[in-house]
Amino acid sequence: MGKIILEASNLKKEIDGNAILQHASFKIEENISIAIRGSNGSGKSTLLKLLAGIYEPTSGKIIRNANRTGYVPEHFPENLRFKLKEYLTLVASFQGIPEMDMETELSEYISLFGIEPYINTPLKKCSKGTKQKVGILQALLIKPDLLLLDEPLTGLDTNSQQNLMAILEKLKTKMSIIFTTHEDLLVDNIANQVLYVKDGCVLVHTKPKSSYRVIKVRFPNKDFLTELKLDEIHIEEDKALITVPIDKSDYLLKELLNRNCSVLDVRERI
């Protein structure tokens, strides 16, 4: 068992007299990625804010052992009065990192996130996707050992979602990641564990080994995809992301190739 990075004991949180969470007890180990799931208004964001230290529990106890925590809100602030790079430089300076050291690191992140063309653009004028990336970057710049993200894929187009998932996949080997989400894709690709929030209670679920594969293809026309009767498919322009049971994946791949599709990626759903 690894180091416990967060521990909650009989946690209860009330907001304006309403109990949002109660009897929540769980432990979170370091370097584990966790998805927090639940219906709208179930208390996912409240739980994430409790873990981040933005909220304190009404009763119960939470022990936060992370040295540095990064937090990415669901909606990046709309009215920041800074240019993109200026904002990130200021945020990095909160930790007292010398400007020269930080400049190198910042350039690497800016390149990794593909936001070089916007570094001198006022944040107010940046697109939702760029702001979301800046939201993640500000959290990464403080070199967190715990990264908390609230609905990170909300409002992003499929390409930006794919990019973001690729980034999170790289990051999950370096730090603990906890995120709230409604997206199966994100849970499948990133999470090792799932915390379900229902009626204010938190249930911990360790994910079993996947029995699904995710296939990414480029298709010449999408009419035939409906004939294949696929349960889980995301289409963006001429690309499709299909999730199928492992025992049916070979058959599907053969079908797709026979119909002149290009297979771009095949991976197991984690």
Added chain:
Amino acid sequence: MQGFIKYQFKSYIRSFKIIPPAATFLIWIVVLYHYSGVEILSSYAVTSIALYLLTTWISMNIFSIEEESEKNILFVQVGKVRYLLGKWIISILIAIVFMLFAILYPLLLDSFKEVVQPIHLGLSIFVHLLFSIFGILVGSFSTITSFIPKRYTWLSAVLVIAITLSYDGIVEKLSLLKWLFIVLPPVVNVINFFEMDDLNYIGKEFWIISSFAILYSTIAFYVLMKLFLKKES
């Protein structure tokens, strides 16, 4: 902390919210010293009160400048205590700039009827700083505690300012309120010593009242911090 103060300063200046209070204050000072040959201590008493109003206004702006998600990010990045201290520091730094203007402007214009001595300058710096702190306390109380609903923040600040400035008159009519008003900044208690414009009045009693004002401010900052942490929990 330096980085956070820089962040706050840039964000506040670029919001242009400083323009109305700054313009009001500067006009006030210019009008006050339109005539030359005015008294030293009582003039500085008036500008201290102007600074009291200004810092209340500015600190309320500074505490309400962020939307919720930006505040949440800042809480995680710098912590709630440093967030609050940073806001107070930026408020006092801005107040110092206006204090320097209020003190130096009449000197440059040679507006006073007497020659200004170091004791006048020392007292003026003290009273301006003290009233800036009072302003920050009133502005903070109205915006960062959970006592006042958001829509009544300005009303409550104006009410506290009005009571603190008309303390003598209210207490004369309703003496029992004296004990209730002990929770408010002792504005009149300090300013009364300056109205006579006579250094002879600045004696032991003045320093006792001033010591009380400093003690009051220290306790008030501590209490406000506790109330802020409670509200933001």
